[in-house]
Amino acid sequence: MADGGEVRAWGELFPDALGLIFRNLPLQEILTVIPRVCKSWRRAVSGPYCWQEIDIDEWSKRCKPEQLDRMLHMLIDRSCGSFRRLSVFGLHTESMFTFIAEHAGSLERLELPRSEISDSIVELIAPRLSSLTYLDISYCTKIGARAIEVFGKHCRSLVFLRRRMHPLEVTGDYNCQEEEAFAIAKMMTKLHHLEMSYQRSTTQGVLEILSKCRDLEYLDVRGCWEVKLDKKYLEERHSGLKVLGPEIEDRYECVDYYSDTSAYSWRSISDDEDMIWEDINAMEGEDFQVRFYGGGFNDAVTGYDWLPSP
Secondary structure, three states, X not given: OOOOOOOOOHHHOOHHHHHHHHOOOXXXXXXXXXXXXXXXXXXXXXOHHHOOEEEOHXXXXXXXXXXXXXXXXXXXXHHOXXXXXXXXXXXXXXXXXXXXXXXXXXXXXXEOXXXXXXXXXXHXXXXXXXXXXXXXXXXXXXXXXXXXXXXXXXXXOOOEEEOOOOOOOOOOOHHHHHHHHHHHHHHOOOXXXXXXXXXXXXXXXXXXXXXXXXXOOEXXXXXXXXXXXXXXXXXXXXOOOEEEOOOOOOOOOOOOOOOOOOOOOHHHOOOOOOHHHHHHHHOOOOOHHHHHHOOOOOHHHOOOOOOOOO
């Protein structure tokens, strides 16, 4: 630092401060680059400091199915049960849902789009998710009103619910979707934010939600073609509520739904994106710390020739 100011090495920062900084980096860099810089950075990423928020949504769209559970086990173990957010795409094994719930004492935000979660699994894990305030169960086709009621019963602090559906995957009669709307109205009365685009709900179900969820500030019903909301009624009875839909004004407005044929399919993964697992597999059986941080990585992983740790 100029003018004789004090210089403080990055390695001297507290681990929790380093964790806050490292969270802004891509997952692969946190796991393969940061540990090789110095010992203090290695300690920061091997402990809970970087894993208060576990966001592997993008990575899980590209990974092979058999890799997803292994990554979640590793990151949740590192968090020591202190993770507050978990975002993962396409979770598919019952054992993994159970493992998450067993370590979810601090979990406040859970995002599980396009996961193979079922009503019976929700009944099993929801009692352990009492701290949830934010829940995303979009495109989860194996759950229904039963799961909504169970979540509502046990997650009493829930204020944000995202339950979007894919317009090409919404099947069944309107009664099933209507039951979900009535379950929300009955069990999730503290909601401030509700997204239920492309649900096969009707006006009656949405009006029931509006009558019971008095704190609602945002409602997304885009693509819910059977819902007819009177503008004058909304202005008089729910003046502070922002409503999107049911009409779609822009054909690109709701293209953020996921498809099994999307570019995020794991079959389209590149060798570079999969390199992290090649490193792990190459060091199977060694000590955990050495396996991950012992310097046995190919420099092609990062493209940098790192100096040895102090």
